[in-house]
Amino acid sequence: MQHTTRQQDDDNRQLISTLSGKVYPFGRTEEFADNGESLEVVGPNDQQPVIRQGRHIWERFAGFLPFRQPDLSVSPGEGNTPLVGSGAFLSEFSGSKDLWLKNETMNPTWSFKDRGTLTTTWMAREMGEKVTATISTGNMGHSVAAYAARAGLQALVFVPDFTPREKIMPMALHGARIIRVESPDYAAMKKKILEMAGHLGLRIVSGNGPLRVEGYKLTAFEMYEQMEGEGPDYIVVPVSACGHIRGLFKGYRELYQAGYISALPRMVVVQAANNAPVATAIREGRKQVVPFTDVNTIAEAITTGNPMGGEEIIDKAYRHDWPAMSVTENEILQAQVGLARSGFFVEPASATPLAALQKLTGQGIVKSSDKVVLMLTGSGLKDFDVFRHHQVGVYDCNLHNLEETIEQAMQ
Numbered sequence: 001m002q003h004t005t006r007q008q009d010d011d012n013r014q015l016i017s018t019l020s021g022k023v024y025p026f027g028r029t030e031e032f033a034d035n036g037e038s039l040e041v042v043g044p045n046d047q048q049p050v051i052r053q054g055r056h057i058w059e060r061f062a063g064f065l066p067f068r069q070p071d072l073s074v075s076p077g078e079g080n081t082p083l084v085g086s087g088a089f090l091s092e093f094s095g096s097k098d099l100w101l102k103n104e105t106m107n108p109t110w111s112f113k114d115r116g117t118l119t120t121t122w123m124a125r126e127m128g129e130k131v132t133a134t135i136s137t138g139n140m141g142h143s144v145a146a147y148a149a150r151a152g153l154q155a156l157v158f159v160p161d162f163t164p165r166e167k168i169m170p171m172a173l174h175g176a177r178i179i180r181v182e183s184p185d186y187a188a189m190k191k192k193i194l195e196m197a198g199h200l201g202l203r204i205v206s207g208n209g210p211l212r213v214e215g216y217k218l219t220a221f222e223m224y225e226q227m228e229g230e231g232p233d234y235i236v237v238p239v240s241a242c243g244h245i246r247g248l249f250k251g252y253r254e255l256y257q258a259g260y261i262s263a264l265p266r267m268v269v270v271q272a273a274n275n276a277p278v279a280t281a282i283r284e285g286r287k288q289v290v291p292f293t294d295v296n297t298i299a300e301a302i303t304t305g306n307p308m309g310g311e312e313i314i315d316k317a318y319r320h321d322w323p324a325m326s327v328t329e330n331e332i333l334q335a336q337v338g339l340a341r342s343g344f345f346v347e348p349a350s351a352t353p354l355a356a357l358q359k360l361t362g363q364g365i366v367k368s369s370d371k372v373v374l375m376l377t378g379s380g381l382k383d384f385d386v387f388r389h390h391q392v393g394v395y396d397c398n399l400h401n402l403e404e405t406i407e408q409a410m411q
């Protein structure tokens with residue numbers, strides 16, 4: 001891809017802070033406004049975007065995106081993930097009769113993060129950066145490492161010491177430099193690294209940056225196509241840094257503004273009860289994130305205890321009537337088993353939407369007839385540590401007692 005010239009940057013692409021509307025240049029290195037608010041892209045290629053013809057979703061929705069020369073050669077093939085009906089078992093489990101699963105575990109590094117990494121990789125290319133850095137409990141680092149490798153960038157990944165081996169080892173194979181930081185408080189670790197980023201001249205790609213969010217919009221566009229022009233009533237999303245949920249919503253918002261859908265789906269903010277800074281704020285009617293420290297949950301992919309830009313999600317929840325729900329460790333484990341019993345092996349964070357939906361239908365907040373999509377965000381292969389908490393039965397035998405063992409197992 002050619003580097004876009006400065007002149008082109010100057011036309012209609014800008015970043016705007018999501019609460020107070022302050023404008024920043026598109027090429028800004030820091031991913032948040034000076035006051036910590038999240039930023040979003042305004043002024044994509046087309047002011048009145050239309051869905052175009054094209055083989056790839058990037059081509060069809062190019063008018064909704066701020067990239068001039070999307071270079072698909074850096075893509076290992078994210079997206080195009082199945083949207084499947086839940087089946088009777090999960091319908092029964094969740095109390096939802098019109099339930100769908102968006103299986104994001106089928107992305108190249110087995111989480112939805114890949115969609116946003118494609119767009120941040122394009123941005124790094126466009127800005128002529130040689131290094132791409134991120135702070136991650138695993139999935140984001142893994143994704144950034146893979147895409148950087150493909151794009152010929154050096155990846156630098158900061159991980160907390162509780163990151164599962166399953167996530168660190170692939171990053172290393174992709175060639176990333178991994179810096180493992182011992183810090184009891186992941187939020188404090190992030191803050192410290194972000195503070196140093198400016199004078200190190202590093203763009204730290206975060207989970208809630210404006211360019212990443214542009215990539216997550218594609219999930220909404222893809223679901224719009226898969227649902228043949230409809231939107232669901234609810235999309236249930238495990239929330240940590242807050243990028244995924246706002247990207248999904250921004251995609252639907254732009255479809256709505258362009259006249260393609262007549263109603264916006266509601267997002268459901270799901271967090272682990274042990275770390276629920278955003279869900280707690282919404283449920284208690286506060287405007288600010290309620291910081292959690294000493295976070296300890298099996299859902300390690302959603303452990304941001306004090307997410308930057310979380311206020312945007314809280315604000316949107318009030319404006320658009322989004323429910324919030326937190327789920328206990330036990331509920332997460334049961335939901336992980338429930339999903340596995342219907343054919344989906346997801347990591348604990350990705351089981352939280354099912355657990356939350358069960359509670360929301362139980363409380364009558366979501367009706368059994370509502371059309372609901374659960375986001376299955378990451379693969380179960382990414383975290384084997386969780387098996388400390390599951391009973392997994394295996395019949396052991398040898399060649400002598402094989403037959404009686406088979407009989408036992410068939411009972």
Ligand SMILES: *Cc1c(COP(=O)(O)O)cnc(C)c1O
Nearest residue numbers: 139240241242243244301377378
């Ligand atoms: C990153 C991640 C989340 C949370 O998404 P955010 O954009 O950080 O809110 C949820 N599930 C999995 C598996 C993840 O990797």
